[in-house]
Amino acid sequence: MVQEKKQLITMKGTKDGLTLFIEDSCSFEQAIQELGRKMKESRPTQHEPIVSVRVKLGHRYLNDEQLERLKQTICEENRFTIHSIESDVVLREEARLWQANSEIKAMNRIVRSGQILHVTGDLLLIGDVNPGGKVTATGNIYILGNLRGIAHAGVDGDIKAFIAASFMNPSQLRIADYISRAPDYESDGVYMECGLVDEEKDKIIIDRLQVLSHKRKEINRFERRMQNG
Amino acid sequence: MGEAIVITSGKGGVGKTTTTANIGTALALMEKKVCLIDTDIGLRNLDVVMGLENRIIYDIVDVIEERCKLKQALIKDKRFDYLSVLPAAQTSDKSSVTTEGMLRIITELKQEYDYIIIDCPAGIEQGFQNAIAGADKAIVVTTPEKSSVRDADRIIGLLEKEDMVEPPRLVINRIRNHMMKSGDMLDIDDVLQILSVDLIGIVIDDEEVIKASNKGEPVAFKPNTKASIAYRNIARRILGETVPLQNLDTEKGMMQKVKKFFGMRV
Structure with missing residues (x-):
């Protein structure tokens, strides 16, 4: 029998908690039953702290319903909390979405008054955004040109998104749900600056581009959005 | 085959009609056959500026509705034969003008005339769509004011989507030199930086323009006023000549020139 030879569930304790490897060659039902049994056996007692669990699925794909059952089996009644569930496979559709969200879309045009330019992912605009024009992106916005209109980064709610421009004189900056507008007095605009959400002050701040190197380190990482999901 | 140029601006009151009348007159003075079309149905002005109001019998709507x-419907100019005007209707309903109708008229006029200059109504509705329908080129008129530049920007955006022979070119109208110098008005570079299109001419704010249009004689007929020279320069640039931009400074006195020579403030 396969079950006898091979462990369906392998547990490994690390300093961060517990890692669960679920064998990917058996059926989901088998795995979940075995998992339920194992979890009951090894659950921490009342005096012990709650243990965080990383689940590694290998080459198994779980749909939403199965994911829910898995979570229930691990958490219910047991003193475990799920840190992450990782699978080595993704749906083609999700992969495309990830790709779209992590790509930089380069555009070469002027966004004039009344025009709206929207991209999924990061926007690299070579050209100006004129007063009355608007650019939006689900990721960051980089403008090699003059930003005089409205820029909205992280439209789907990513507050880590930022806006960088060679020349910054926007009528409004928007990041996720934050909005900031230009002062009522005439301002001259600034060169090579960026706008980002300062979580302590709970508002958008404009600062030199250099601050990005320590405030938004994750810009270098390709998978940053894949992990954010 | 002639060429159709639409004069447009988005905002009202920046001088589309005056520009149309004067560029047309200047081209006609250079012995080109020119036809001006007024497409501002219900608010026609071009015939008044040209001093041809009394001669209107038929108008553009009569032509479109056959x-x-x-x-x-064409009115020959009273001063010389090279120039004609197709007036807009003053009373008819705007909806009677269609893009197809405009295209038909312009195609027919192109056989006969070298330049067809179309005066566009303000706004970006159907009237604007009709006016640009048959145009090969566009000239956008703006004044050095923020609101007018904003509208010009919008219009350029719309024109760029059309299939024109070349990108729109810009006329900056009503320039007041002393205000530009003191920084109270946007200067030419500010306007060009925002709009990023080619400049085809600058026209100074000149009282002569108002006097002339009230008399029904476009200022381009007058030989020596600044505005007249500006419009003629635009016409020459339309014909493909390279003409330097007009110097906006008024003549300085001898003492000031000497002072300037020695680097003193004037």
Whole structure:
């Protein structure tokens, strides 16, 4: 029998908690039953702290319903909390979405008054955004040109998104749900600056581009959005 | 085959009609056959500026609805033969003008004339769409004011989506030199930086323009006023000549020139 030879569930304790490897060659039902049994056996007692669990699925794909059952089996009644569930496979559709969200879309045009330019992912605009024009992106916005209109980064709610421009004189900056507008007095605009959400002050701040190197380190990482999901 | 140029601006009151009348007159003075079309149905002005109001019998709506032939509706200019005007209707409903109708008229006029200059109504509605329908080129008129530049920007955006022979070119109208210098008005570079299109001419704010249009004689007829020279320069640039931009400074006195020579403030 396969079950006898091979462990369906392998547990490994690390300093961060517990890692669960679920064998990917058996059926989901088998795995979940075995998992339920194992979890009951090894659950921490009342005096012990709650243990965080990383689940590694290998080459198994779980749909939403199965994911829910898995979570229930691990958490219910047991003193475990799920840190992450990782699978080595993704749906083609999700992969495309990830790709779209992590790509930089380069555009070469002027966004004039009344025009709206929207991209999924990061926007690299070579050209100006004129007063009355608007650019939006689900990721960051980089403008090699003059930003005089409205820029909205992280439209789907990513507050880590930022806006960088060679020349910054926007009528409004928007990041996720934050909005900031230009002062009522005439301002001259600034060169090579960026706008980002300062979580302590709970508002958008404009600062030199250099601050990005320590405030938004994750810009270098390709998978940053894949992990954010 | 002639060429159709639409004069447009988005905002009202920046001088589209004056520009149309004067560029047309200047081109005609250079012995080109020119036809001006007023497409501002219900608010026609071009005939007044040209001083031809009394001669209107048929108008553009009559042509489109086939109540008359195109030739019957055209008014020959009273001063010389090279120039004609197709007036807008003052009373009819705007909806009677269609893009197809405009295209038909312009195609027919192109056989006969070297330049067809179309005066566009303000706004970006159907009237604007009709006016640009048959145009090969566009000239956008703006004044050095923020609101007018904003609208010009919008219009350029719309024109760029059309299939024109070349990108729109810009006329900056009503320039007041002393205000530009003191920084109270946007200067030419500010405007160009925002709009990023080619400049085809600058026209100074000149009282002569108002005097002339009230008399029904476009200022381009007058030989020596600054505005007249500006419009003629634009016409020459349309013909493909390279003409330097007009110097906006008024003549300085001898003492000031000497002072400037020695680097003193003037």
